[in-house]
Amino acid sequence: MISPNPSGGAVLRPLDVLRTDDVNSVITLFGHYLSEEFERTKEWPDGTPVGATLFTTVMEVEGDVIGFASVDVALNAVELVYVAPAYRRRGIASAVLGEWRRQCPRALCAKAPVSPTGRRLMDSLGIPEAPRSAEDLTEIERAHTEAYAYVAAQCGHKRGHPGRPCKRCCQKHLERASVSAVMMYVNAVRAGKLALT
């Protein structure tokens, strides 16, 4: 049977860093991802929508970007998939992964750790979880320690400690982190310092 909405009603296309709308949407959605993940795990979230070795797809419904997904093309590993809550359970994320699989003959895997929702999605598509390399884990650990130390130094609420600062300030810093992570990449591409993946 052919589904009338093979992509859950979404248009899938590459992120266009020259489009302000695209960039702003990804910043907002990435901010929501960070906030949701931090609430869920109480840990600094991993994964990024954009990067030098990442290819980024955006999902659009009626002209609005409602999700993004990034894949590390060097490792053929899913980096991060995010769909806004109102658009989940329509098969949009599966459609993106299916599209990537069609475009690349190499077997797709997903970078660990995968969220419980992501795990169900990957399992349904038979995409295995790939452990992070030792270098990746060291880098993640370093980034977490640095972020926590920064937040602890800024916090005026006298809660938490340097290794686990106050939640309110973590959330505030995550909002800023979503802007800086995306804009650092966008500005580098726009300045011609980074080639598009």
Ligand SMILES: [Zn+2]
């Ligand atoms: Zn605080």
